[in-house]
Amino acid sequence: MNNVFDNILGLIGESPMVRLNEVTKDIPATILAKLESFNPGHSTKDRIALHIIEQAERMGLLKPGATIIETTSGNTGYSIAMVSIIKGYKCILSVSDKTKAEKIAYLKALGAVVYICPANVPAEDPRSYYEVAKRLAEETPNSIYINQYFNELNIEAHYQTTGPEIWKQTEGKVTHLFACTGTGGTLSGSAKFLKEKNPDIKVIGVDADGSILKTFHETGEIDKSDIHPYQIEGMGKNLIPKALLFDQIDEFVRVNDELAAYKTREIALKEAIMGGYTTGAVVQGLVQYAAENPFNDTDLVVLIFPDHGSRYITKVYSDEWMKEQGFTNNLVHNYDEVFKTEHIK
Template sequence: MSDGVYDSIVEAIGNTPLVRLNRIVDGSAATVYVKLEYLNPGGSVKDRAARAMILAAEDAGELRPGGTVVEATSGNTGIGLAAIAAARGYRTIVVVPDKSSREKIALLRAHGVEVHVTPGGRPAGHPEHLRSVALRLAAEIPGAWFAGQYDNPANPEAHRRTTGPELWAQTGGRITHFVAGVGTGGTITGTGEYLKEISGGAVRVIGADPATSVYGGGDGRAWYVESVGHYLHPETETDEWPDSYHPEIVDRIERISDVESLTVLGRLAREEGLLLGGSSGTAVAAALRIARTLGPEDVVVVLAPDSGRSYLSKYFDDDWLGRFGFPLYGPANEPTIGALFDEVAGSTLRTIASGATVAAARELLEVAPVLPVLLQRSASGPAVVVEILGVVTAASLAGAPDDAVVTEYADAPLPVVGSTEPVRRAAERIADRPGPVLVAYEGRAVAVLDGARIIAAATNSK
């Protein structure tokens, strides 16, 4: 048989190409290559770990013929596991967070996966936390095996054996910097360990991380780019990092905001012809930042985990971008919330922390008619926005004792419109709720507007 002919999908994983970036490097002297992992059969870098984990489980007798593969994942690992499991005769059950793109969930179901969607904003140990649900299912189902990518040693080993050697061979040993996002930690750990060992420690390993992720020193609050970073819920008592991640391998971490990741995604598609996923935007943004500090002898390789085809309903969709106040993918061609209402740009949103007292809320309500209630780490510390639990007004606190916790008297969260969202579209979404609405800018709540004003503005512009 000639090269490129395989007995099954298992052998077809890996040996993905490197493509040089030319137009978005903005004059950097260093050479920057992207490793296109979406060209794996299952569509992502997670095919490598999925194959290694299943084969290791078979060798150990943990996964037997007719068994069931169970995993907690944002989607890609589940897709890789499902594809390989299908080829080897296993059933697959995957637990995903509700922030996963609908395309990923559809792909899982296309492989015959039983998908369980659970709230993403749950503390570790909570019954609805991804891992808790997956472990419960694995315990209840006869013959089930929990893949556990976060702590499975086969995850980083897959990259130590395949991704690292491929990069070294593809660059002829010229690679000087390796950049990858940090999620489970398996990719950056395994690849980084190999590259450091074969280069005698010369290759520098850079982690790309969402700005608020704990890995890079953030406070752990939620972000919008999927499949990268380490979220820390305020109610998590002990923050446990994955065994698959060996932080000593990483020389530095670049913290990348959501808006920078999404901006780079747009440039990659339009200027390089590369339609990549959200975490790829985070990684490429970090690689470009590093490349600007390097010289012509340096070779930067950045790993792009998956394709933008799994996120067309999110990062490449102006409706999704606009409602959270991110820059639109295309021109608005009509008035937006931020352009029409001056108070959006210059306002400071007053909020109240979830652990605060009713007395504190009443004091703030003297200067603000509506107070969003923010989930925070502790009542005494600074408010760290993870989630808006609801809102309080003077009316909702009427009769409440001053020493009560404000969360007990909060009304439902307000509708949200985005600063970049066309006024007409925002008005359509809030037509049945003309009261106060929150305005988001780059994913953060920044102001409260009267919904009736938005509806009126849309009507007058017709």
């Protein structure tokens, strides 16, 4: 039999790449997007969920009927819930209240128990999703806490899969790698592998306006004045994750909610790739970087597109949501022309 798998987990990894032809056409380099939405859980987080859970099994930490606990903005939760079903574990997730209802519905559809916690409290506040997950892990017998922000297996998952895939897919010709950083695992693990192959590869992290990561990379200091609420889910942080290897990253660019939102919509309209909000953010990061650091036609740039747009239907893909945010100053599209819906009565 060909292309047949024992269960859904067999489909994790080996995500395809697609050339961007329109949204980056002013940049002379070859730009390839690695589409992590082709994982069965529709995001890059399938890789870490499978790797961390299987590593825990190998170490004898997971007994039958165990409970797996995690903090997540949605994607990691979906992936853990998916792996838990196939492997017979229970799954408890604490999520931020920035997470849209449809993302939570996805988690519940896969049998997860979900705790919704306030986003805009310090990480050490007992109501934060970090602290809630920690408490639940302490209170629940026969449980493990994945702790993706502080788990080095998060980096290892990408070191063993995403990095080698990028090397193989580009036949070793990749010159630049861009990814949004949340836990930092995707970029750190991929970068570590790729820089071992070729130390000249430039690695650029995309941070959120409202997050401390870019300043920390440049100064080694946490600047609390950087911190403010923002809308993009899954990237940027108000703490320093251990899964982020700052020394593997050459530079950070910081993108804001508004420009990332326009770019997400533009990618859907011009490339027919309906990515999540951080898909727009990574392309926006490339555009900003390219304005300061010109590329040439021998450069081969890989962008990680972390997840699928179906999880953002009531957010960045909702015209009403865009207008509520004040994101109406779109230089690329005329809202009335492009975002028009006609009702025939």
